[in-house]
Amino acid sequence: AQSVSQHNHHVILSEAASLELGCNYSYGGTVNLFWYVQYPGQHLQLLLKYFSGDPLVKGIKGFEAEFIKSKFSFNLRKPSVQWSDTAEYFCAVDYNDMRFGAGTRLTVKP
């Protein structure tokens, strides 16, 4: 079965700093890739997804992610974070079923 690794457990940034969260997966076949966000006390919401085509995908709230097939990676980026981006971020890989990484907690200091 596929597995998903998120490199950073907790990231602390100041407002306006740039963000990159790493995600690697183990499966070598064709997969669908996702990033979800969970704001404190809430359920998961879809940020963006990649199925095929342009490896640079744009999502909501200014987030984007780049699929690099050769590196089995799907890193999440945002050029300038805001205090409201404080949340937990989950990478997910979908083949026959959807598996999630352990999550990265992002804290943005005002």
Add this chain to the structure above:
Amino acid sequence: NAGVTQTPKFQVLKTGQSMTLQCAQDMNHEYMSWYRQDPGMGLRLIHYSVGAGITDQGEVPNGYNVSRSTTEDFPLRLLSAAPSQTSVYFCASKAGANYGYTFGSGTRLTVV
């Protein structure tokens, strides 16, 4: 549309008790899944279903049963609750293979 509805929102069980977590969706989605969320472990897949009458095991199925008699409902049964099943449980649904999941608001379960 209500989306994905989970009940109850909170539950406390004694060790050995059984209960059913309810999940219903009104989007006519084929795929439904149950996840548990524990600190530092992300979401782990318990069981999933790709359509009515079809279910399969995920990463951590032991101690849980599911059935999918209708497209709308996907209940999760805890047969004999254990403290290790203390967690937040999320139900999710999606329209098909190439879609993202829509999540319910979760059930926080404590087993004492």
